[in-house]
Amino acid sequence: MNIRATRRKYGQNYLIDKAVLFEMGNTINSKSNDSFIEIGPGLGALTEQINKEGIKILAIDVDEQNIDYLKRKYNGPADIKFIHGDFLKFNLPADGNPQRIVGNLPYNISTQIILKLIDDYEFIEDMHFLVQREVAEKITGQKSTKNWGKLAIKIALFFESEILFDVPPEAFDIKPKVTSSFIRLIKKDSLEYDISLKSNFFKIVDLAFTSRRKNIKNNLQKIGIDWEKINIDPKKRPEEISIEEYINISKEYNL
DSSP states (O other), X not given: OHHHHHXXXXXXXXXXXXXXXXXXXXXXXXXXTOEEEEEOOTTTTTHHHHOOTTOEEEEEESOHHHHHHHHHHOOOSSEEXXXXXXXXXXXXXXXXXXXXXXXXXXXXXXXXXXXXXXXXXXXXXXXXXXXXXXXXXXHTOOTTSTTOSHHHHHHHTTEEEEEEEEEOGGGBSSOOXXXXXXXXXXXXXXOSSOGGGHHHHHHHHHHHTSOTTSOHHHHTGGGOOOTTTTTOOTTSOGGGSOHHHHHHHHHHOOO
């Protein structure tokens, strides 16, 4: 009972469906000389799919019992290091090697983890995560849809994202009450944007979505935008504004 209580606290639902795990591993497509960071390895189900010769894996788990178990379980063939800690307090290695990030993310902090990783954009090659379906839809949202919101826009500034496939509750040992989705985020090759302006861009987007029911002019009223100058229809709602238009606003106006 104590173990189950701990797992609920950390949002741990472990994958046990071998077919799903195989498909995840096949989709990730690990290659020699890849450098992986795995978030929340649990008991190593996904670790097993990338544990190959010539690969480096750094796995971080907040549950010390899991780390102790994994250290006993694995001794190669990959170069594996297991760390006990909170990923939200972890800094990605800045050693020049692009990192591939993978994980079955705890549902309660999945968006926090992904937003944190945006700050390490330059050190990342791609990311593959299993998340709650609703969160996956918000991450991959497109303009003029209900899922084009703060999360989708911030991620779209740096990554191309897509939902790869869904995973049913039955694939887990403790069944979640929702369907999950396996998603991929690939770093954009080049940014048509000065990364130093990211903070202001995020502030603009947050303010723009103060109320979805109001138009963009009302939500950004305090900035004093000349809408004709930046060629944006002020009557549009925030989800009708493209990422390029948000970029243009953040270039012209500071918060």
